[in-house]
Amino acid sequence: MASVPSPLEPGPNTISGQKGLRIPFFILLVRKSVRLLLTMLLIPTVVFFVLRVIPGDPALVVAGFDAPPEVVEDLKVKLGTNHPPLIQYEEWILSLAQLDFGTSLISNEPVLKLILERFPLTLSLAVAGMLCALLIAIPLGVMSAVRRWTLWDYGGMVFSQIGISLPSFWLGIILLLIFAVKYPIFPLFGGDSPWHLVLPSIALGINRGAVLLRLVRTAMIEELGKEYIITARSKGLPELAVRYRHALRNALLPVLTIAGIQFGYMLGGAIVLEQIFSLPGLGRLILSAVFQRDFPVIQGGTLFIAAVFSLVNFLVDLLYSLVNPRIRVG
Amino acid sequence: MGSEVLLEIKDLAVEFTAHQRKIPAVRGIDLTILPGQFHALVGESGAGKTVTSLSILRLLPPNVSNLRGSIKFNDHDLLQLSEEVMRNLRGREISMIFQEPAKYLNPSLKAGVQVMEAIRYHMGYSEKAARERVCELFEKVGLSDPELAMDRYPHEFSGGMKQRVMIAMAISCNPSLLIADEPTTSLDVGVQRQIIHLLLDLQRSSNMAILYITHDLGIVRYAADVISIMYAGKIIESAPKDVLFSSPLHPYTRLLLASIPSREKRGTRLQGIPGTVPNPEDLPPGCAFHPRCPLAQQKCKENVPPLVRIEAGHRCACFFPGKEFGSLL
Numbered sequence: 001m002a003s004v005p006s007p008l009e010p011g012p013n014t015i016s017g018q019k020g021l022r023i024p025f026f027i028l029l030v031r032k033s034v035r036l037l038l039t040m041l042l043i044p045t046v047v048f049f050v051l052r053v054i055p056g057d058p059a060l061v062v063a064g065f066d067a068p069p070e071v072v073e074d075l076k077v078k079l080g081t082n083h084p085p086l087i088q089y090e091e092w093i094l095s096l097a098q099l100d101f102g103t104s105l106i107s108n109e110p111v112l113k114l115i116l117e118r119f120p121l122t123l124s125l126a127v128a129g130m131l132c133a134l135l136i137a138i139p140l141g142v143m144s145a146v147r148r149w150t151l152w153d154y155g156g157m158v159f160s161q162i163g164i165s166l167p168s169f170w171l172g173i174i175l176l177l178i179f180a181v182k183y184p185i186f187p188l189f190g191g192d193s194p195w196h197l198v199l200p201s202i203a204l205g206i207n208r209g210a211v212l213l214r215l216v217r218t219a220m221i222e223e224l225g226k227e228y229i230i231t232a233r234s235k236g237l238p239e240l241a242v243r244y245r246h247a248l249r250n251a252l253l254p255v256l257t258i259a260g261i262q263f264g265y266m267l268g269g270a271i272v273l274e275q276i277f278s279l280p281g282l283g284r285l286i287l288s289a290v291f292q293r294d295f296p297v298i299q300g301g302t303l304f305i306a307a308v309f310s311l312v313n314f315l316v317d318l319l320y321s322l323v324n325p326r327i328r329v330g
Numbered sequence: 331m332g333s334e335v336l337l338e339i340k341d342l343a344v345e346f347t348a349h350q351r352k353i354p355a356v357r358g359i360d361l362t363i364l365p366g367q368f369h370a371l372v373g374e375s376g377a378g379k380t381v382t383s384l385s386i387l388r389l390l391p392p393n394v395s396n397l398r399g400s401i402k403f404n405d406h407d408l409l410q411l412s413e414e415v416m417r418n419l420r421g422r423e424i425s426m427i428f429q430e431p432a433k434y435l436n437p438s439l440k441a442g443v444q445v446m447e448a449i450r451y452h453m454g455y456s457e458k459a460a461r462e463r464v465c466e467l468f469e470k471v472g473l474s475d476p477e478l479a480m481d482r483y484p485h486e487f488s489g490g491m492k493q494r495v496m497i498a499m500a501i502s503c504n505p506s507l508l509i510a511d512e513p514t515t516s517l518d519v520g521v522q523r524q525i526i527h528l529l530l531d532l533q534r535s536s537n538m539a540i541l542y543i544t545h546d547l548g549i550v551r552y553a554a555d556v557i558s559i560m561y562a563g564k565i566i567e568s569a570p571k572d573v574l575f576s577s578p579l580h581p582y583t584r585l586l587l588a589s590i591p592s593r594e595k596r597g598t599r600l601q602g603i604p605g606t607v608p609n610p611e612d613l614p615p616g617c618a619f620h621p622r623c624p625l626a627q628q629k630c631k632e633n634v635p636p637l638v639r640i641e642a643g644h645r646c647a648c649f650f651p652g653k654e655f656g657s658l659l
Contacts (some may be wrong), residue, residue, distance in 0.1 A: 226433070227428065227430070227433040227434045228433065228434055228435055228436040228437070230384075230389055230428070230434065231426075231428065231434045231435065231436070231496075231499075232436070232447075233387075233389055233420065234387055234389060234420055234421060234425060234426045235420065235421035235425070235447055235448040235451070235499065236417045236418060236419065236420035236421035236422055236448060236451065236452060237417075237421075237447060237448075237451060238417065238451075241447075241451075245439075245447075246436050246439070249436070249438050249439065250436070250437065250438050253438075
């Protein structure tokens with residue numbers, strides 16, 4: 001036995017021996033940007049053809065069915081529908097490339113100007129709604145996961161079930177009736193102060209928050225069962241640090257992705273709630289355009305929302321890879 | 331090496347309940363570790379080694395239905411301490427490294443941050459002081475370029491280096507006991523040696539005791555001071571390393587030793603142990619090893635052999651300690 005050489009010789013060890021696994025953020029940015037650009041080209045195409053597929057000549061609808069033919073012809077020229085669809089499509093794309101969304105048939109103002117006037121309100125409503133959703137989902141979800149199968153957890157689940165089942169427009173009306181009509185704490189309509197956003201963003205946030213809550217709970221339960229949690233506890237960290245610093249950090253990755261995707265829906269929900277709370281946002285602009293058959297505004301508004309939606313997802317992707325360095329591998 | 335005892339486990343038994351079935355993972359073990367001692371706990375998987383180590387830190391999963399015995403650490407029974415006091419011991423006095431560093435490191439926190447946590451929490455270091463300490467530690471555990479390593483995520487290290495990060499984390503507050511649960515099992519052979527070498531260095535330079543858990547007797551052959559062999563939730567033999575290797579008494583130990591490849595045995599057939607480890611839910615009566623034991627008699631099927639002292643420091647739980655296998659093998 002004495003002749004056996006000691007196996008305890010130290011060997012070489014360098015970090016530089018490792019290949020750099022990290023894909024540079026820059027390359028990722030380029031990749032995702034190309035994808036975004038392609039989407040941006042696709043969206044106007046879809047918007048254009050969807051509107052053309054809808055039956056009924058737009059000019060006829062706008063002018064009224066009993067309008068004299070020369071008025072209709074006039075409108076066709078104004079709308080550009082006197083050309084074949086492919087020519088129209090070409091013109092639409094070319095003008096879009098110059099950021100020209102056309103002019104409103106009703107107010108004669110540039111569509112882009114109308115959109116940009118209204119959009120900040122819609123955006124801030126969606127952001128406030130998302131904030132509200134996360135403020136509900138994260139603490140309740142963590143609580144449910146940590147105390148799972150207790151009354152706390154069941155309480156969270158019941159809340160989530162109710163929240164998912166309640167449509168936000170209904171919740172909006174109820175909130176409005178209680179907190180603006182019966183107890184006039186919040187304003188009934190209008191949108192010139194952040195105060196006006198409180199009720200609609202709660203209505204938006206409860207619904208989305210209820211969905212995210214389940215996600216946070218599931219993700220937290222999964223993360224709390226992982227081995228690195230034992231390491232964190234074996235270091236003597238207090239339970240709060242184990243939960244929020246270690247587990248939640250990893251649990252937030254899937255939650256962030258879904259929240260990002262939901263942000264698009266948040267914009268959609270905001271458009272509905274604008275109606276209920278009489279907020280002069282993008283939704284009201286598009287809706288009144290629909291009633292008035294203001295095609296350039298409908299077209300431009302839809303395109304704008306779709307573009308914002310893709311842009312948000314693009315940003316979420318980038319954010320995700322910043323939070324989770326492993327995404328950058330592969 | 332002081333003569334007082336650092337850790338004294340007495341009659342520790344841990345039972346889990348899963349799917350309404352009771353699983354006795356540890357069935358009454360005694361174990362003593364002196365300050366600065368390298369104590370190896372050897373056994374096949376499912377023998378209860380990891381459960382033993384997790385009970386020392388009181389980090390057992392919540393489905394423990396029965397926990398008996400005492401674990402005295404510097405004369406305090408760990409099983410009786412409040413959670414808060416216990417938390418102050420974890421990472422500071424007793425720390426632990428694990429089998430798969432890839433899983434036991436948080437994937438989304440930088441290595442430096444993870445090592446820093448215990449230092450900041452237990453020793454109240456400022457961010458800057460903690461960073462310096464991490465640098466020192468990284469150098470100590472053989473990570474070149476500590477500044478760079480600190481800002482890397484776990485997946486950017488190789489397996490061996492992840493384990494070095496874990497070790498740096500574990501020794502960051504100069505603990506008096508390090509529990510190493512199969513720290514080299516998932517690593518390449520060459521890296522295994524480096525890690526054991528590192529642990530030995532640390533043990534000697536800072537008089538830190540190590541409870542080294544492994545299924546591989548060969549790996550602790552050069553490092554351990556004392557070796558305890560565990561089988562089906564019990565310690566069946568315990569002795570100083572040299573004694574255990576030169577005169578093993580329990581048939582299981584002897585079969586284990588026969589199964590280690592070595593230079594002297596070159597050219598001969600390697601000996602395995604017939605049969606498999608019993609399922610803890612369904613242990614055989616009497617000595618749990620008797621179905622696999624070449625020496626088993628009627629007595630072994632009916633009675634549980636107690637762990638008795640054969641000579642100073644050498645204990646064995648067998649009715650026929652050291653009896654020749656003869657022509658049985």
